[in-house]
Amino acid sequence: MVTDAFSEPGDEAVAETVEEAVGSGDTVVVFATCEVDYDGRASGYLGPGDRVVIAKPDGTLLVHRPTGNDPVNWQPPGSTITADCDEDGCTITARRSSPDEVVRVHCREIHHVTRYAADDTAPLKLSGTERDMHEYILENPEEIDDGLRAVEHERETPYGIVDVFGTDPEGRPVVVEVKRRQATLTHVDQLKRYMAQYRESNPDARGILVAPAASDRVKRTLRDADLEFVALDEFATNRGDIASTTFDDFA
Incomplete structure (x- = not known):
C-alpha cells in the first residue's frame, strides 16, 4: 500500500518521509539526481547522475543506475538508515558497524519519492541448479564456444574437480568452470588454479x-590471466538467482 507519494518534493519532505518510513518499517523509493560516497574497507565516489534509491525496512540501501540489474552502490540488511538536510540538499545515509562502513547519497535534485507499506511473505520457489547448467553445457557446448567438444564431465584433478573438460576446433584443451550465481574473484582464483596444471604441459590450454x-x-x-567468461543469461533471467556484487566488484 502506498502511504505517501510526492512529485518534485522539497528536501525536508524527503528527509521526513525516509525517517518516518524507517521508524514504521516501510519501504522508500527515491528518484533523484545524486552523488554517492562510500567510506569503509576502501573509499569511493560516484559523480552526479539520475538514479533510483531504495531504502528497505531491514536496513538495506540500494542505489541503481537507469540500466543494469545490479546496484552501483549498496549497504546490506542490518544497516542504520537516516536522512538529513543542509543547504546543499538532502542526504540519505546507511551505516553499519561490522565492518565499519557508510554510504551517503547526496540528493541534489529530487524528482519523486514514494513510501510503501509493503507486505511480501511468499516463498521463492527455484527451479534450476548448477547441475542443470552442467547438463545444458554438455548438450549445447556450442553455446559456450563454437566448435567446442565436451569430452568429460567432472574430471578430477589435483586441484579439485573440473566441471566440464573439452577441446576446441584447434585441439586445445578447454577447462570450463560453472557457477550458478554471479561470478566472483574467488571463482576466478579457482579457475586459475586449475589452469596452472593444464598450462604446465600445454600453454595454449583455455579456461x-x-x-x-x-x-x-x-x-x-579473467582477461589479465588470459582466461575467458561466458554468460548464460537465461539462467539469470528465468531463475532470478544472481548474488549481489560487493564493493570490491565496483572498482
Missing part, C-alpha cells in the same frame, strides 16, 4: 568461467 553474470572487475581479472 572459461561460465555464470549468469559477472562484474566488470571480474571480467577484467
Whole structure:
C-alpha cells in the first residue's frame, strides 16, 4: 500500500518521509539526481547522475543506475538508515558497524519519492541448479564456444574437480568452470588454479568461467590471466538467482 507519494518534493519532505518510513518499517523509493560516497574497507565516489534509491525496512540501501540489474552502490540488511538536510540538499545515509562502513547519497535534485507499506511473505520457489547448467553445457557446448567438444564431465584433478573438460576446433584443451550465481574473484582464483596444471604441459590450454553474470572487475581479472567468461543469461533471467556484487566488484 502506498502511504505517501510526492512529485518534485522539497528536501525536508524527503528527509521526513525516509525517517518516518524507517521508524514504521516501510519501504522508500527515491528518484533523484545524486552523488554517492562510500567510506569503509576502501573509499569511493560516484559523480552526479539520475538514479533510483531504495531504502528497505531491514536496513538495506540500494542505489541503481537507469540500466543494469545490479546496484552501483549498496549497504546490506542490518544497516542504520537516516536522512538529513543542509543547504546543499538532502542526504540519505546507511551505516553499519561490522565492518565499519557508510554510504551517503547526496540528493541534489529530487524528482519523486514514494513510501510503501509493503507486505511480501511468499516463498521463492527455484527451479534450476548448477547441475542443470552442467547438463545444458554438455548438450549445447556450442553455446559456450563454437566448435567446442565436451569430452568429460567432472574430471578430477589435483586441484579439485573440473566441471566440464573439452577441446576446441584447434585441439586445445578447454577447462570450463560453472557457477550458478554471479561470478566472483574467488571463482576466478579457482579457475586459475586449475589452469596452472593444464598450462604446465600445454600453454595454449583455455579456461572459461561460465555464470549468469559477472562484474566488470571480474571480467577484467579473467582477461589479465588470459582466461575467458561466458554468460548464460537465461539462467539469470528465468531463475532470478544472481548474488549481489560487493564493493570490491565496483572498482
